[in-house]
Amino acid sequence: MAKISNVFSKEEVKKSVHPKRITKWIHYTKLVRNEKQYCDAKDKEEIEGLADIIEADGMVLQDLLVKKLDADEYKIIAGHKRHAACKLLVEERGKKEFEFLPCFEQNISDIQAEFQIYSSNCHHEETPYEIMHKLERMQYLINNYPEEFPEIQGGRMVDRLAKKYNLSKSTVGEYLTISKNLGDTAMDEFQKGEIDKSAAVTLASMPEENQNQALSQGRKTDKELKAYKKEVLEPTSNEILTAYDELDIREIDCPDRKETCKKLIERYGKSHLGQTSDTINISCTPKTITINGKEITWNRFVKLIEKVIPAYQVEVQAKKEKKKLYFEKRELQVSYETYDRLISGQQRCILVKDDTYQEAELVDIYAIGSDGSETEAIEFTITYINKQDSGIEKGYSILNLEMIPIFC
Known part of the structure; x- marks a missing residue:
């Protein structure tokens, strides 16, 4: 049977020991501004506002952090504004009770201070x-x-x-x-x-x-x-396209532009390629490519390529080459308004009475002007064909089109 004394015995509670924090009261004239202080008060109004708060509280509520300099001087680590506010209270408002400030002395190196x-x-x-x-x-x-x-x-x-x-x-x-x-x-x-x-x-x-x-x-x-x-500082779109051609980037370009970037660095960057022609000067390092004196990173170069030759265009071309689709180019007449919207980029789709078109096929699109003259035929690539949506009559197709001059 357990002893009654054991039942009511108290376990000894171990208390963690923390170093005592001793506050020193130091006269404001013995506190020296730290030359490393970098964010002083923006104006006197900020100090006056803090002085108002300290005066209303009747004391400085938080100790200043200081480091001893000599027998009776201390350098401030934290509390420059509180020190300035108390100085204002004493010297401008005659509040002598704020002459001494509560401080905690830090025994640390100058680096840590x-x-x-x-x-x-x-x-x-x-x-x-x-x-x-x-x-x-x-x-x-x-x-x-x-x-x-x-x-x-x-x-x-x-x-x-x-x-x-x-x-x-x-x-x-x-x-x-x-x-x-x-x-x-x-x-x-x-x-x-x-x-x-x-x-x-x-x-x-x-x-x-x-x-x-x-x-x-x-x-x-x-x-x-x-x-x-x-x-x-950056190459123009024309310079990017010229560099694309001169370096024959089409051979290694792919829809995954991160992979393209790696290939460019491997082929041209690491070999420190330099190339000069009548139209362009190119020099390469493992980190950058310089085009006509304009230096950019390879990552930025690929982003600029993306702006003039989007990845999906590369994908269309790759798909065409992979499937070895060789189409006889067809011509397609549209209204002048549609023609104008297509070449300006305002319109990307057209409805045609023909369901024999295929993706990646090239089409020359033209129109007849109001004066009866024929416009210039502009080459487009079919990027997508929709024959399934409700409302599309049998024998009709909606063609998604994109001008791709680089892949003529």
């Missing part, structure tokens, strides 16, 4: 420039003083910073790109808030000379900068 400046400003409404500056400096500290931050070592820097500050990896990557590639003039505009983050990302993808040129033209929005980049 700087890191804490950035990490403790998470509750401050940072500007995009301030976020970039914070991430840039934190990247520098983590890379150059890994022994100070063992808990966030390992993995890609973008992943580590994203995890540390609950930001998406793409956002962190964009800020680090801005810090690395934005020129002095553009960075100054970014710091002043003249350009936003999206515009800064677009500018950072350009050489500094072009950044300055775009800004000198008054282009400061992301839309304006992307338009400038397209006009000045």
Whole structure:
């Protein structure tokens, strides 16, 4: 039988021991501004507003974080605005009761102290420039003083910073790109808030000379900068088509454009191909292709190909070649209005009294003008045929058409 003393005995509860946090009351004149502080108050009104709150509370509710400098001076790590507000209360409003501020002294290295400046400003409404500056400096500290931050070592820097500050990896990557590639003039505009983050990302993808040129033209929005980049830095549609022909990309192109990109890098990039003709100059590296002096990545090149030669057109051609369909080209007369809409891209389908057409067949379409003259015959490819929809009479078909000059 169990002893009654055992039934009512209390289990010993183990208490976790936490280091004591001792508040020091330090005179505001003994607190020194940290030269690494990067997000000061935007104006005096912000400090006055904080002073009003502190005065209403009757005290500073949260300790400042400080690091000892010498016998009686401390450098602020976190709490610059609270310090400024108390200074205002004492010197401008005569509130002597706010001369001493509650502080918690951190016994840490200068490297960790700087890191804490950035990490403790998470509750401050940072500007995009301030976020970039914070991430840039934190990247520098983590890379150059890994022994100070063992808990966030390992993995890609973008992943580590994203995890540390609950930001998406793409956002962190964009800020680090801005810090690395934005020129002095553009960075100054970014710091002043003249350009936003999206515009800064677009500018950072350009050489500094072009950044300055775009800004000198008054282009400061992301839309304006992307338009400038397209006009000045990217090959035109005609240059893309010419490069497509000159490099005989048709041989290796396929509907899966990621696969096309891999093939281009393998064939032309890794061999550092250089090709010059009367119409175009092309040079290649494993990362980029330069067309008439305009350098773009292979991934961007393939995206530009997609704009002038959509993947489905490649699929139609591949299907035709695979099945070895050789059709005798037929002519098809349509109304002038239909002809005009087809060549302008406003219309893609026509109803014909003929159910013998086949997909991938080539058709010359023309019309008779109001003056009785015949228009130029334009070649189209049939991309799809619909004979099944309700309402289509027997013997009729709806043809989906597409002009494909490249695949004549």
